[in-house]
Amino acid sequence: MATSPPTHAPLPITDPANPNIKRWDDIGLTLIHDFISESEEAAMVAAFHAADPRTGGKKRLSQHFGFHFDYTTFGASDSNFTPLPSYIADFLTRLPIQEGLPDQFTVQYYPPGSGIPPHVDTHSMFDEALYSLSFGSGVPMVFKKCGANDARKMRLPKRSLLSDASTTANKSRPTPELLASENNTSRDAQEEEHPSWELMLPRRSLLLMTGPARYGYTHGIKGRKTDIVDGQTVQREGRYSITMRTTRRGADVACDCAFPGVCDARIREEVAQSAGNPQ
Ligand SMILES: O=C(O)CCC(=O)C(=O)O
Ligand SMILES: [Fe+2]
Structure with missing residues (x-):
């Protein structure tokens, strides 16, 4: 008898409207299917490669x-x-949250097989709403509730960023992706804390992360050549x-989320306190 694989994925509700x-x-989490049309998608792919013809x-x-x-x-x-x-x-007026529209946009092309290591986007530097619009093809995104391992990783000396953006430590570690991939924690150890689960992001869909999904879960995409879909x-x-993110400036660069273990603002405070109170 065929048994379904165990799944930890929470169940969504469909908006009645x-x-x-x-x-x-x-x-x-909110996932909006068919957020953009096929012709918008084709124009986006063409625009990306007009600026950068690499695909191979x-x-x-x-x-x-x-x-x-x-x-x-x-x-x-x-x-x-x-x-x-x-x-x-053209699509900004269709975003579900119209207050504080994004002002920072990263368009990325993932060749087949590539991914992005699990990470939590910086809390303090951006507003709560974080968007990812998928086009060209779909992919499963892996979510995992952060645990002690994630908090520990964020406190490793090489991840002692954000307190001072001009340190060499930061400069020598240019991407959050690199930092995430460099952690020494085995996948098994991470899985022990909280199970991860995959959410299929179809092409032309818009994902909105807020609350726990934004502040207290890692998200990432496994680098692999095939996926199991349905x-x-x-x-x-x-x-x-x-x-898409909305940047915070000046005194707004702060965070009082419910996930202090993986909050860059709290880590910065910890670092400042321990610098003021050396053991
Ligand atoms: O490609 C995506 O959908 C997500 C990318 C991402 O997580 C990031 O740029 O922080
Ligand atoms: Fe991210």
Whole structure:
């Protein structure tokens, strides 16, 4: 007798007013199917490759719009700003949260087989709402509730970022992805704490992360050539995404989330306190 694989995935509800919208209210996830049309998708792929014709490599490619993502602070640049192309500007009015629209956009191309290691996007530097728009192809995103291992990793000396963006430690470790992939924790040890689960992000869908999903879960994409979708093995194809965030500036760079273990603002406070009270 066939048995279903164990699943830890929470169950969504479908928005009664719109069957395209699935919500996991307990953890703050919303997935909107068919957020963009096929013609918008085709225009996005064409625009990406008009700016960067590479498709054959193995590495993720990124393009930045609005305030550029800053890989030394994991926040956004104050000054490096690229105006939005129309393929982004055109859908902004359709985003589910209209207050505080995103101003930092990273468009990424994932060649088949590539992924992004599990990570928590910086809490203090961006507002709560975090978006990922998928196009070109779908992919399962892996979510895992953060535990002690994640908190420990964020406190490793090499991850002692954010307290001072100009330290060499930060500069020598340019991407959160790299940091996440460099952790010494075995996958088994991570799985022991909290089970991970996969959420299929179909092409043309928009994912919105808020609350626990934004602050207290890691998200990532496994680097692999095939995925199991609805019980079927499917080949990975090139996938594109647009990550969208709203930058915080000045005194707004702060966080009082319910997940202090993996909160950069709390870690910064801890570091400042221990510097003031050496043991
Ligand atoms: O490609 C995606 O959907 C997510 C990318 C991501 O998590 C990030 O850029 O922080
Ligand atoms: Fe992310």
